[in-house]
Amino acid sequence: MEQFAKTPGSVCFAFLSSLLTPRNAARPCAHTRRGHADRLLFIAAVGDLLVIVGAFLLGFYLRFHSPLLDGGEAVQLRNYSGFIGLAVLTLIAMLASLGFYERHQLLHSQQTARVLLKSWSIWIVALMAIAMAFHVQPSISRVFLALTSALLIPGLYSWRRLLHRVCQHRAIACHLRERVLLVGWNEDAKRLTRFLHRQRHSAYDLAGYIPSGCQSPDDERGAELPCCGEFADLADLLAGSGIDVVILTDVHATRGEISAIADLCVREIVQFQIVPSYFEVLLGAPHADAAGGVPLLGISKLRLHQLGNRLLKRTMDIAGALLGLLLSAPLIAGFGAAVYLESPGSIFYRQRRVGRHGKPFDILKIRSMRLDAEMDGKVGWSTKHDPRRLRIGEFMRRWNIDEVPQFWNVLKGEMSLVGPRPERPELIKNFKHEISHYNARHVAKPGITGWAQINGLRGDTDLTERVRYDLYYMENWSVWFDLQMLFLTFFRRENAC
Secondary structure (H helix, E strand, O other): HHHHOOOOHHHHHHHHHHHHHHHHHHOHHHHHHHHEEEEEEEEHHHHHHHHHHHHHHHHHHHHHHOOOOOOOOOHHHHHHHHHHHHHHHHHHHHHHHHOOOHHHHOOOOOOHHHHHHHHHHHEEEEHHHHHHHHHOOOOHHEEEHHHHHHHHHHHHHHHHHHHHHHHOOHHHHHHEEEEEEEEOOOHHHHHHHHHHHHHHOOOOEEEEOOOOOOOOHHHOOOOOOOOOOOHHHHHHHHHOOOOOOOEEEOOOOHHHHHHHHHHHHHHHEEEEOOOOHHHHHHOOOOEEEEEEEEEEEOOOHHHHOOOHHHHHHHHHHHHHHHHHHHHHHHHHHHHHHHHHOOOOOOEEEEEEEOOOHHHHHEEEEOOEEOOOOOOOOOOOOOOOOOOOOOOHHHHHHHHHHHHHHHHHHHHHHHOEEEEOOOOOOOHHHHHHHOHHHOHHHHHHHOOOOOOOOOOOOOOOHHHHHHHHOOOOOOOOOOOHHHHHHHHHOOOOOOOOO
């Protein structure tokens, strides 16, 4: 750090370091790392946006208001504001589509220039085509575009290089790296280990290995990684060691062992990858990766894993929550007064629920039951015609009016407008062991409404069927699917509670 002293870059470098370095530099758990990684990616996206907008504004000034160039007829910024807004959004979308906002991109700077140039090439052609096809007025100056491009590429590259240097600091990089556990020890495992150890800024952190169920102690001799336990310890390792990825390298593992590992990874929300000889056990859409010449097959990431889609969904959530709170304020006041008249006391009810990545939060509802509904200490789902309900509560539950205050949870970022419904931790603590793929639904934020609820699966209904609908939603997510469910929510009443 001393060689940067008294240079302009040192101030920016120090500021970014203090902004990105977590308060607790100790090894974080998997959920904490994912949260920090999401925030780092958000900072990267915001920085890109500021650089792009700055390049356009500076390019506009140089072309039309700078004494260095003869701008000709005076052009005001408002004349170009629509075009600039479209150009900025399309460039961000192009960068996102090429994987510019993935965790590993913050640790690897080698691909930055290639991605930027490829994005710019496609973007500039598409932009000119749109301008000509729709006869944008006033006509877009080619000198303006050339000046903007000359500022844009170096600006983005310099900003990303600075961000990469900051993210390579150990206290920050540990939140971006994915901790990997190898199952089995063989030549592929050795090659993968040596390759990752040679990578100075690898996106992976090898936690160790465990022998597969069919390996003998002799197979472990000469291992270059620490042994983390026996094959029977895998469940405990995934639950408590912050493992993000499990890679099966043992070519002698049985189909039953592979299926058991895959099911365990789904329950613990851990990525599962295997060598290509095991492709026949994968269900879903496989994708291929390679590291150090070792080919890997795994299941494709969901659309909601992509930062661009998460930002788009979050934008919809914020806009929808603000509009929902504004429109529902009279509704909350009216039904809150009715609840108080029937059962004096708090009109709101807060209940602990499980959110994204298993993080608990307090959901907010208009109270629909008596104050002493759970005084006996028993926790359970409400049922149809539950005797604990208030008279007004029966009506509210029938029309989902009691859920309206959850727009506040959406605004806070604890929930989404659409997603799997959150459950109470006391009721689901054993579900990940009893219901296959149950914990996979916690990859997405819980929603006020969801595909399972639209189809009548709510409250005391078949959990296996609800999980199936929730997984279908996550695998097929799109903006239009969310809008469709929001629309259907107003026209489909659940028969269950």
